[in-house]
Amino acid sequence: MHEREAVSEPREPAAAAGDGLPGGGVASHLAALLVDAGLLTPEQLRHGQRVQSKVSSTRTLLSILTELRYVDMPAIRRTLRTNRPALPLGAVLVELGYLTEPQLKLALALQQERPGTPLGEILSEHNFVQSGDVFGVLADLRGLIAVEPEQAALDIELLRQAPMRQYRSHTFLPLRRDLEGVLIAFADPLNRAHVETARHLFGSDVQVGVASRKSLAIALDRAEKLLAAPASGGAGDESPIVAAVHDIINSALEQQASDIHFEPLRDRMRIRFRQDGAMTAHREVPPDMAQAMVSRIKVMAGADIAERRRHQDGRILFETRRGTVDIRVSIYVSIHGEKVVLRLLNNRGALLGIRDIGMSQRMLEYLENDVLDAPSGVVIITGPTGSGKTTTLYASVNHLNDADTSIITAEDPVEYVIDGISQCSINPKINLSYEETLKHIMRQDPDVIVIGEIRDQFSAEVAINAALTGHKVLTTFHTEDSIGGLVRLMNMNIEAFLISSTVISVIAQRLLRRVCGHCAEDHVLTPHELRRLGYAAADAAGLTFRRGTGCPHCRHTGYRGRVAVFELLVLNERVRDAVIARKTSFEIRRISTETSGLVTLLEDGIAKAADGDTTFEEIIRELPRLSAPRPLAELRRLLGVKE
Ligand SMILES: [Zn+2]
Structure with a gap:
């Protein structure tokens, strides 16, 4: 199989593939090929076009035809392969639904910054499209063979036919020889000089394979090691x-x-x-x-x-x-x-101090003065997996860690090692169970006990009993919000008065994605969005968040890093009474908000979004919306945030 002589790469329709002609041109070209191949009837094509004209979104014709099950992707790809239409790669990927038009525009812009870099390379490098799909479609279009040299078994005899530096400077690598010739993986198969060099070295019947630069680079490293290693048998396959x-x-x-x-x-x-x-x-x-x-x-x-x-x-x-x-x-x-x-x-990043975990000023004061510095009692940090509980737990432990305090932990597993405290990693394999460890922990004369997680009634009782005997206990729990933590304890068969007299505070938290600072722009919330947050649209009109539009700094996601939001419940008399009276979570929440200065996760999220840290979408996706939020000005006052 010979590489077709070449190929000036069809140009991507510049800036906008969107407005009618170029994208539409690609679509009708591909549809005509499918009709010619007998894979699609003219009636089906007309129906697809009618559907497309009715849907409001920017759905491509081919994706509609696939959805209608008139054609499927393997058939489309076979058709590309047989006909090799001279169409630009990016526009075809968009039409096939592998890529969106905004992504293509962005990729073309990125390509302008790096002239000479093939588009496929940029798409795969930035993870716009799985590299297998990019190079598969490219191979179909140009009659090449898609290969993954990274995973191929290398033929050392073949490799020895040319010096390593030739492979590196022309970014190709011979993979195997068969009856049709030598299959060679190229990072840029449309570069005629590279292909000519390979033909010169391996004969005119080379088969041109196309691979991502990354996959090829890994294979080149492997080849180099293989060539450098002394000849020997053995673990070659592995x-x-x-x-x-x-x-x-x-x-x-x-x-x-x-x-x-x-x-x-x-x-x-x-x-x-x-x-x-x-x-x-x-x-x-x-x-x-x-x-x-x-x-x-x-x-x-x-x-x-x-x-x-x-x-x-x-x-x-x-x-x-x-x-x-x-x-x-x-x-x-x-x-x-x-x-x-x-x-x-x-x-997972460095161990943080409590001032660095992202709590607002007022909450931080409560945490330091009323929670961590209380002489005894239970502090519970709650949230789902991945909410940053562990970071807050360790920051709190670190805050309490000084020369005259004895701190001991039972964790599963230890995630940060902190100097000056005794940490134990649970290991059920050798029968070092949670239960066993907690039984022994009290005999170690600690001031502060860290129980990695309350996971059952037993560990809850250990925590409560330790607090009753004058210890400070830090632990975590899996619940949605702070009130949920209290209610969950009440449902674990633990006396309400024991809970109310030992639990000092429940901290609920979440990690939301942080808006990328390089591509952020203002987002004025619509009345509909305000209502979804729980605001009456008129009360919060003009509320403005930020959102990222996507850039290379944020891998085109619009987000970079994360920001924590908190709900810090400090139990006051009114809240304790409500627990003893076994009020509903709704009532306890209302009393906490009205009397203890509680700011909910939703409210803290809104305050942080209003500061430009996170987005409307992240709030909706991650935060429980159990009660209507208060106006931003009031939240900022409660949180000690300046306007
Ligand atoms: Zn960005």
Whole structure:
């Protein structure tokens, strides 16, 4: 198969693919090909066009035809492959629904800053489209072969036919030789000089493969190592897998991800990172490679490789140039195979002081003076997983940590090591259970006890009893909001008067994504949006938040980093009475708001959004809206925030 002689790359319709002609041109060109191939009838095409003219959104014709089930993606891709229409890659990706028009515009703008960089490269590098899809469609359009050199087995004899520097300077790599010639992976297959060099070295019948620059770079490194290594047999088959797993963990660390998910799907494994609380795509791998990667992780984590039907866990101490990273591994058996999640424990940022966790001025004063400095009692930090509870817990512990205080912890697991306190990591494998640890903790003569989490009646009782005997107890809980924490304790068969006399404070919190400072613009809330927040539209008219439009600084998400919002309930007499009287959560909430200065999560979120820290969408997505918020001016006064 010969590379068609070349190809001046069809130009992307400049700035706007949106207004009618260019995008429409691509659509009708593709639709005509489908009709010619007998995959779509002219009636179906007309129906699709009618539907498109009626929908208000910017749906592409092909996506409508696919949704109507007149055609499917494999058929479209086959048609591209047979006909190789001279259409620009970006516009085709938009038409096929892999990419949106705003993303394409952005990518073209980015390309202008880096002339000569292929568009496919920019799309894959910025994660606009999975690189497999970008290069798959590009290969279809240009009659090339999509390859993933990163995952290919390398042929050392073939590699030796040319010097490494040739591969590097022309960014290509020979993968294998078969009857049709040598298959070569190119990062820029449309660059005629690169293809000519390869033909010169490997013969005129080279098959041109297209790969992402990243995948090729990894393969080039591997090839270099392979060529440098002394010839020997052995672990040759395994090493690409070892390298791939290593590379994924390193990328996650570099990108400051907190978790890596290896998710088996029906026909492939998807690998995603959790960054700033949100999942982001990293890459996908085929099933055979997925199995090998899972086995490799099991070996690293000390789990049982032969066991594939039970959930398992383990731990990896991963060596990097900057030190050892502690990784917790959870292996969960799903219907498509084992799902593996790696939690990167020391990759969660530094230990913060309580002044740095993002509490408003007034709340911080309450936390320092009325909560943490109280002589004894229980302080509960509550919120779902990933709400930043642990950060607040450690910041509080750090605040209490001084030479004349004895602090002891029972945690599952220890996530930050703090100098000067005694931390215990629960380990059920050796029967060091939570229960066992809590029984012993009281005998250690502590002033402050940190119980990682209240997870059952037993741990709740330990916390309450410790407080009754004059200790300060810090712990966490999984509830929606602060009042929910109290109610949950009341429902755990613990006497209401014990709760009311020991619990000092319940802090509920969430992490919302922070608006990217580089691309933020004003967002004046509409009457409908105000109503969704719980405001009467007239009362809050003109309320203005910020939102990011997307730029390279924020990976085009409009968000960068996170901001914590809090609800700090300090129990006063009125609230304690309400607990003893076993009032409903609605009543306790009302009394707390009216008498204790409680500012709700929703209200703190609104105040922070009004300061430009987070968006309307984040508030709606993350915060409970249990009661109507008070006007912004009042919230700012309650929070001690200046206008
Ligand atoms: Zn941005």
